[in-house]
Amino acid sequence: xxxxxxxxxxxxxxxxxxxxxxxxxxxxxxxxxxxxxxxxxxxxxxxxxxxxxxxxxxxxxxxxxxxxxxxxxxxxxxxxxxxxxxxxxxxxxxxxxxxxxxxxxxxxxxxxxxxxxxxxxxxxxxxxxxxxxxxxxxxxxxxxxxxxxxxxxxxxxxxxxxxxxxxxxxxxxxxxxxxxxxxxxxxxxxxxxxxxxxxxxxxxxxxxxxxxxxxxxxxxxxxxxxxxxxx
Amino acid sequence: xxxxxxxxxxxxxxxxxxxxxxxxxxxxxxxxxxxxxxxxxxxxxxxxxxxxxxxxxxxxxxxxxxxxxxxxxxxxxxxxxxxxxxxxxxxxxxxxxxxxxxxxxxxxxxxxxxxxxxxxxxxxxxxxxxxxxxxxxxxxxxxxxxxxxxxxxxxxxxxxxxxxxxxxxxxxxxxxxxxxxxxxxxxxxxxxxxxxxxxxxxxxxxxxxxxxxxxxxxxxxxxxxxxxxxx
DNA sequence: GGACTAAGCTTGTCTATACAAATCGACCGG
DNA sequence: CCGGTCGATTTGTATAGACAAGCTTAGTCC
Numbered sequence: 001x002x003x004x005x006x007x008x009x010x011x012x013x014x015x016x017x018x019x020x021x022x023x024x025x026x027x028x029x030x031x032x033x034x035x036x037x038x039x040x041x042x043x044x045x046x047x048x049x050x051x052x053x054x055x056x057x058x059x060x061x062x063x064x065x066x067x068x069x070x071x072x073x074x075x076x077x078x079x080x081x082x083x084x085x086x087x088x089x090x091x092x093x094x095x096x097x098x099x100x101x102x103x104x105x106x107x108x109x110x111x112x113x114x115x116x117x118x119x120x121x122x123x124x125x126x127x128x129x130x131x132x133x134x135x136x137x138x139x140x141x142x143x144x145x146x147x148x149x150x151x152x153x154x155x156x157x158x159x160x161x162x163x164x165x166x167x168x169x170x171x172x173x174x175x176x177x178x179x180x181x182x183x184x185x186x187x188x189x190x191x192x193x194x195x196x197x198x199x200x201x202x203x204x205x206x207x208x209x210x211x212x213x214x215x216x217x218x219x220x221x222x223x224x225x226x227x228x229x230x231x
Numbered sequence: 232x233x234x235x236x237x238x239x240x241x242x243x244x245x246x247x248x249x250x251x252x253x254x255x256x257x258x259x260x261x262x263x264x265x266x267x268x269x270x271x272x273x274x275x276x277x278x279x280x281x282x283x284x285x286x287x288x289x290x291x292x293x294x295x296x297x298x299x300x301x302x303x304x305x306x307x308x309x310x311x312x313x314x315x316x317x318x319x320x321x322x323x324x325x326x327x328x329x330x331x332x333x334x335x336x337x338x339x340x341x342x343x344x345x346x347x348x349x350x351x352x353x354x355x356x357x358x359x360x361x362x363x364x365x366x367x368x369x370x371x372x373x374x375x376x377x378x379x380x381x382x383x384x385x386x387x388x389x390x391x392x393x394x395x396x397x398x399x400x401x402x403x404x405x406x407x408x409x410x411x412x413x414x415x416x417x418x419x420x421x422x423x424x425x426x427x428x429x430x431x432x433x434x435x436x437x438x439x440x441x442x443x444x445x446x447x448x449x450x451x452x453x454x455x456x457x458x459x460x461x462x
Numbered sequence: 463g464g465a466c467t468a469a470g471c472t473t474g475t476c477t478a479t480a481c482a483a484a485t486c487g488a489c490c491g492g
Numbered sequence: 493c494c495g496g497t498c499g500a501t502t503t504g505t506a507t508a509g510a511c512a513a514g515c516t517t518a519g520t521c522c
Contacts, residue, residue, distance in 0.1 A: 004475060030502060041477045043274075046503080054285075062503045063485030178409055181429055198411035198429045220411075235505060261472060272507045277474080293473040294515030 005040050009048035012038075014057065017068055027065045028058065083139075084160050087131045095133070096157050099190070100126035103145070103152065113205070114142060115212045123151045125161060128190050135191050138183075138219040147213045165206070165214055177203040183219050193221050234442070236271050240279035243269075245288065248299055258296045259289065314370075315391050318362045326364070327388050330421070331357035334376070334383065344436070345373060346443045354382045356392060359421055366422050369414075369450040378444045396437070396445055408434040414450055424452050 034045045052058045087094040111118045123143040148168040179201045202218040265276045283289045318325040342349045354374040379399040410432045433449040
């Protein structure tokens with residue numbers, strides 16, 4: 001067989017979760033049961049399940065069993081992965097609403113931040129990301145047209161700006177800043193946030209070919225997202 | 232030994248990399264060589280090295296060997312070693328007020344987070360850091376006494392807990408989480424925060440010798456601090 | 463010298479077994 | 493009904509061995 005047995009077991013488990021067969025908190029079959037079903041050694045099952053637990057898909061408890069983990073977000077700031085992937089990886093449905101997608105002229109503050117001349121053309125997009133219909137992230141992005149000339153022509157309900165930019169302008173350097181802030185009225189309304197709900201803002205600039213490729217502010221309601229990671 | 236063999240091997244490799252013994256791109260000893268050195272089965276070494284590869288510390292190539300991965304990023308999250316240095320680097324004056332410094336018994340939640348037995352002795356400190364007399368960070372820290380027995384005997388108005396811990400327990404692994412939250416009454420009072428001012432909380436656990444060395448929550452009023460970095 | 467080959471090393475996977483540790487439920491005695 | 497004990501189940505770790513597959517290098521042949 002080409003794909004390793006442990007990977008087949010991982011795929012099987014992920015498929016079952018994705019299909020809704022096993023839900024959050026459900027106990028999944030024991031290692032011995034999976035051994036019977038797949039006809040492999042227990043160490044092979046153990047590796048598959050252990051890796052899924054390490055990836056946050058499952059939680060295990062010695063003596064008790066293995067359970068489908070509660071979906072908690074985990075975004076390493078480091079890997080710039082797309083929020084869409086992250087949501088899909090959880091077996092949930094990602095959707096996006098494009099609120100703005102246009103060319104603008106850079107004012108002083110913007111020109112400084114994007115390192116372009118005052119009055120230069122920039123692309124601006126404002127996109128709201130949903131997970132299972134719940135707004136989870138507001139993405140406010142400016143893009144340098146010289147590095148991504150086709151930026152306005154993409155369909156961002158199908159793929160995310162991030163995915164397009166990763167192809168168009170391979171990133172050389174990333175600069176980030178994390179703030180807690182109170183979003184403005186419109187952002188709050190879009191994210192269905194209460195008046196004083198705290199909000200995490202990830203501010204990020206990516207560089208490509210010595211220029212600022214993109215500058216983005218990602219707004220996350222605190223209760224619905226958290227950054228975490230390890231190294 | 233309490234800590235599993237595979238974890239000891241992981242710690243050994245991480246320590247060697249951390250110490251600069253093995254550098255970026257260097258080939259590390261083969262599995263069979265590590266088997267000889269540690270006197271364990273190859274599967275045990277394999278698990279340790281495979282996990283480090285999955286974590287991005289090493290890269291492996293079948294037939295060729297295992298190499299120290301290029302450090303992809305450089306995060307200030309790990310370099311916020313000393314807020315005191317950071318403040319001094321800005322030419323400002325750092326001062327600290329020790330609000331608590333005592334031994335406590337771990338309750339259930341704490342024991343779980345520190346990975347110690349229920350009721351174990353832990354050190355707890357609560358320190359408020361000032362920049363030019365303005366409170367800038369509230370540091371709420373728990374420390375494992377076995378790794379830092381002299382923790383309570385330090386003068387934290389002169390050096391920070393972090394500086395002491397870096398010497399006492401060289402860190403092998405860091406886990407972090409960033410949240411936006413509303414701090415409780417006392418924290419808010421200490422930081423001279425207004426009622427609804429947003430607050431960033433950096434939650435961090437450091438591991439040393441396979442144990443949780445320290446767990447800390449750093450509270451920052453949003454307007455007076457931000458995390459940033461690049462990679 | 464250049465191209466091919468084979469040996470030896472490396473990692474990748476899998477097996478069958480073993481024991482330890484944690485959990486949970488059934489049973490039993492009070 | 494309550495509480496404790498014991499056993500079955502489950503995960504956690506470790507072992508020794510085996511074969512496959514990929515890379516490197518030394519050696520051979522032309």
